Amino acid sequence: MSLLQFTVPPLPHYMLCGLADYGIGGRHVNRRNIEVFDLLVVREGCLFLGEEDRTYEVGEGCALILRPDSYHYGTQGCDSYTSYYWLHFQTMGSWSVTETELPRQGQEGLEPYDEMNTKALWSYETHTFQIQVPQFAKLLHPGKVDELLGQLIQLNQSFYSSSAKWSQQALFQELLRQLSLSMAGEESSPAAACAEQAAAYMRKHYREPVTAQQLGEQLNFHPVYIARCMQRVYGCAPMEYLLHHRIEQAKLLLLQTDYAVTRIAEEVGFNQAAYFTSCFTRIEGISPRRYRQRFAYG
Structure with missing residues (x-):
């Protein structure tokens, strides 16, 4: 290879x-x-x-x-x-x-990792x-790669925004990491396959109510097993993955449309705009309105 x-x-x-x-x-x-x-x-x-x-x-x-x-x-x-x-x-x-x-x-x-290496780490030289x-x-996780590339394309619309450029570079580094993971030869791992199926289902149905029980029924796996696979492969529980995907879709709508925050909340699967704003602010560190302003005028 x-x-x-x-x-x-x-x-x-x-x-x-x-x-x-x-x-x-x-x-x-x-x-x-x-x-x-x-x-x-x-x-x-x-x-x-x-x-x-x-x-x-x-x-x-x-x-x-x-x-x-x-x-x-x-x-x-x-x-x-x-x-x-x-x-x-x-x-x-x-x-x-x-x-x-x-x-x-x-x-x-x-x-x-000995004393010599420790000294090298603390020197002022660039190693x-x-x-x-x-x-x-x-690809080990094609769904994740597809998601990253989709976000990169959407940020092209804010090409002259310094904030958008910074976000694109961060997304690209994660994309390189995903490519590197594909060298591990774990494509046939049952855990990876289960996690990818669960992630794909949630990306497809993120606008709808999704529960752990429903996910288990759709994939024919026990919800606890799905959660363990998602934690191992994606580093988070299924509902946390779903929440982050909904927030990513909301970010795209904030950049692409002039929809009100209330409508965007509904479009990405939230029943209440206040809860959406709370989740968005917790994950992104700024409110949806501030996010829109930041990338529109950054």
Whole structure:
């Protein structure tokens, strides 16, 4: 597996992204030395691509990063309708391509945390390290990646807002982390599969009342098992995940529309505007109205 290895700091930075599609027979354009990294994430269908002497079939839930210094080309037309995200990013630091994965914590080869390392940590020098992301991967959590890319696209509408740019960079770093997680080879984990199903159901039905019991009935898993899987994979309980997703959808409506806060609360599944405002303020640190002003005029 080819890995893209970046020396950080500085961290790779987000530039722009969008959503595109091809009908049957549509084919990716041929390009050479595009000077930016081009991340492609397929939502539906399949892209048939080549980079130099390697070819890829990028199917649903898969991601491919095209390098800035290579020749890219479509190997054949799409055999079905294909929808995909594209994202351009770049780095001011050094990077390389390797087949060797960095050792994980606890593996042989890591330097011990001894007195010498402690002194190095407390010095005033900038210490660089390496991060790796797979050039091609089947995403471990495609729903989470889809959610992050959707938020990045929506923030493009506030391109000249410094607050929006800051948020986009933070979202992009989480996106890189999700790509890195796909190297772990846990795609077949029952816990990951259960958590992804639960998350997908809640993202689809966030406008409706959803309970733990209902979630269990829909997925045919015990609610306690679902909660354990969600905690392990997403780091939160199902209802907490649902709350955060509703808040994210509310943020998009605050940026995209001039709807009143009361209507936005209803649109994203809250019965009471006051409760919505309370939850939003607790999670985001500012009220919905202040959030709208911040990104509209930031």
